[in-house]
Amino acid sequence: MLNIVWPIFIIISFIYGIFSGNLKELNSSIFESINSVIELSLNLLGTMCFWCGIMKIATETTVAEKLTKILKPIIRIIFPEVRKNSKTEKEISMNMIANILGLGNAATPLGLKAMKSMQEENKDKExxxxxxxxxxxxxxxxxxxxxxxxxxxxxxxxxxNPTKIIFPIWVASISAALVRNYTNKNFYKNE
Amino acid sequence: MKILDFISNLAMPLIILFIVIYGVFEKNKIFDTFLEGTKEGINIMISIFPTLIGLFVAIGALRSSGILDIIINFIEPILNIVNFPKEIMPLALLRPISGSSSIAIATDIMKNYGVDSQIGMIASTIMGSTETTLYTIAIYTSCIKVKKIRFVLLVSLIADMVGIITSIIICRIMS
Structure with a gap:
């Protein structure tokens, strides 16, 4: 995707910059951007490392398994078809918990495993x-x-106050998730 | 609104406290585990750093050359009708497509309009409440080689739009 988007950004802005007389701003923005990447990366590095460390402690304990059990009734409502298969059900809930805890790197492999288990029971593989x-x-x-x-x-x-946005983010993401659940169910009823 | 700020500020310390206490009860070498995790954090950063360099320069060029303003002004009349903040539009368009370019554009927005301004808050909330939809759909469908993905893309994009609109509304209410 970026192989298409990135050159488009560069080409249109540099051509426009040259013809519109914004050359000076364009030049300084190149170095300014590089500086802000360094600044952002150093800060991101600190926060990421700390949070990955805390989450590593969580993954080494039984927290995830306990949360998986709490999630089970919800999984059964959202995915009525996987009720018979406890292996798939477990993979789905592990993926959800990893997502909720913000363990993106752990969530994806778990999710792909769940997809493969669901594909085994799928009648139309296409x-x-x-x-x-x-x-x-x-x-x-x-x-x-x-x-x-x-x-x-x-x-x-x-x-x-960097953490001020936590509550608004909860509200926005939960309402989007409810919309997902609702529209998806409507779509496959009417398809 | 003070209570909402309090909840936001309480979330992180409370979870760290919970995990550390839980870790102490179940494991003895908890600090070693912490260090192991920290190293993984370094690897994540190293892997996204090259992408960020490329994208920050591209997005910086879009803004400084003046082309971004032209595009924004072009769609402004439509956005005004629905009361959508035009400053957010580039982020709303890029967010489902690419994770690292949306980090670059969100940072650019926060730098230009102020991180604690209403626009900065909206950009933060959108970043936190949405995912890189197209990428997620691509890896989840390609791993099992299905051809018919039905309405997955449509539903996800509708929900992303709802997420973005909710972000705008809640930030307007809170600030």
């Missing part, structure tokens, strides 16, 4: 089942207790 559509759609939602990356960015920009 087409997604209802559970699969729901699973993918929920993974395109970002439901996180602590949105670490944004907090790190805000911190690097010198915010007075």
């Amino acid at each position: 087409k997604l089942t209802n559970s699969m559509t729901m699973f993918i759609i929920l993974n395109t939602a970002s439901i996180q207790i602590i949105p670490t990356t944004v907090i790190a960015i805000r911190n690097s920009m010198g915010s007075d």
Whole structure:
């Protein structure tokens, strides 16, 4: 994707910059941008490392397993078809918990495993089942207790209160997730 | 609104406290585990750094050359009808497509309009409450080689739009 978007950005802005007489600004923006990457990366590095450390402690304990059990009734409502298969059910809930805890790196492999397990029971291998559509759609939602990356960015920009956005983020992501659940169910009823 | 700020500020310390206490009860070498995790954090940063360099320069050029303003002004009349803040539009368009370019553009917005301004808050909330939808759909469908993805893309993009609109509304209410 970036192989297309990136050159377009560079080409249109440099051509426009040259013809519109904004050359001086364009030149200084190149170095300014590089400086701000360094600044942002150092701040991100600190926050990321700290948070990964805390989350490593969580993954080494039984926290994730306990949370998986709490999630089970909800999983059964959202994915009525996987009820018979406890292995798939477990993989789905592990993926959800990893997402909620903000463990993106752990969530994706777990999610792909769940997709493969669901594919085994799929009759038409070319087409997604209802559970699969729901699973993918929920993974395109970002439901996180602590949105670490944004907090790190805000911190690097010198915010007075980097964590102020946690509550608004919860509201926005949960309402988007409810819309996902609702529209998806409507779509496969009417398809 | 003070209570909402309090909840926001309480979330992170409370979770860290919970995990550390839980870790102490179940494991003895908790600091070693912490260090192991920190190293993983370094690897994540190293892997996204080159992308960020490329994208920051591209997005910086879009703004400084003046082309971004022209595009924004061009769609401004439409955005005004629905009361959508035009400063957010580039982020709303890029967010589902690319994770690292949306980091670059969100940072650019926060730098230009102020990180604690209403626009800065909206950009932060959008970043935190949405995902890189197209990328997620691509890896989840390609791993099992399905051809018919049905309405997955449509539903996800509708929901992303709802997420973005909710972000704008809640930030307007809170500030």
